[in-house]
Amino acid sequence: MMNKKAIAAFAAGATLLAGFAMATPAFAAETPKCTPVAADKLAGLKQAVTEAKRKADKAERTLADEKDKYAEGTEAYTTAKGLVDAFKQAVKNYKEAKKAADAAKDDAENKGALTDAAKKAAKAVNKAADEAKKNDKLKAATFNNIAEDGTATADSVADTAFDAVLKSAEVTKHEIYEAEVSLREANANLQDAKDALAKAQCTPAPAPQPTKPGEAKPVVPGVHVKAADKAKAVEAVKTAKLHLDDA
Numbered sequence: 001m002m003n004k005k006a007i008a009a010f011a012a013g014a015t016l017l018a019g020f021a022m023a024t025p026a027f028a029a030e031t032p033k034c035t036p037v038a039a040d041k042l043a044g045l046k047q048a049v050t051e052a053k054r055k056a057d058k059a060e061r062t063l064a065d066e067k068d069k070y071a072e073g074t075e076a077y078t079t080a081k082g083l084v085d086a087f088k089q090a091v092k093n094y095k096e097a098k099k100a101a102d103a104a105k106d107d108a109e110n111k112g113a114l115t116d117a118a119k120k121a122a123k124a125v126n127k128a129a130d131e132a133k134k135n136d137k138l139k140a141a142t143f144n145n146i147a148e149d150g151t152a153t154a155d156s157v158a159d160t161a162f163d164a165v166l167k168s169a170e171v172t173k174h175e176i177y178e179a180e181v182s183l184r185e186a187n188a189n190l191q192d193a194k195d196a197l198a199k200a201q202c203t204p205a206p207a208p209q210p211t212k213p214g215e216a217k218p219v220v221p222g223v224h225v226k227a228a229d230k231a232k233a234v235e236a237v238k239t240a241k242l243h244l245d246d247a
Contacts, residue, residue: 034202063179073171090128091159094121118150
């Protein structure tokens with residue numbers, strides 16, 4: 001019958017040897033050790049982080065400013081557009097009132113009321129135009145007030161006087177998009193600077209801890225193994241096999 005101790009010794013030795021085999025690729029290349037850089041270079045890397053952080057903060061402020069400008073511009077445009085829309089509606093109302101008054105020239109009963117309606121509509125057009133001209137976004141437009149006696153023909157009154165200046169008051173998010181790109185780039189540069197500094201600040205890897213006499217070192221796949229340790233493991237397996245053969 002085989003000696004149980006011999007069997008156990010052989011199994012343990014074989015397991016250890018298998019572990020060394022898994023660790024064999026580490027012989028090809030030692031894990032590079034990290035060494036600290038010179039003090040002057042370290043100072044330069046720290047300064048690079050500080051500068052990158054400053055630029056990232058500035059880019060963030062720029063983005064916030066552009067968002068504020070967009071919000072303000074949108075509000076101003078909305079206000080201006082409301083005034084232009086009111087003007088256009090006033091012009092539309094006058095055209096309709098004038099056409100109705102002209103159509104009633106042979107209707108003595110209604111002609112007076114319709115003419116008064118046209119006069120009232122003409123005054124509303126001028127008032128809407130005056131209100132629009134008070135707006136900073138629209139004051140550059142030119143509109144000549146129409147006759148308030150209702151004699152201006154419907155076709156002679158246009159509602160496009162403020163269209164061009166309103167168009168120029170439109171706002172887009174182009175500047176916001178550009179600021180977002182700049183911020184992403186600044187943050188990426190900051191991260192690169194931080195990574196470079198962290199790499200430079202590392203300390204040498206700790207020396208391997210010595211094992212007790214006769215104690216086998218644990219084997220971790222991918223970790224460098226000394227040739228002497230591997231030879232000892234092979235010898236242990238051979239010895240255990242001899243015990244098995246004799247058992």
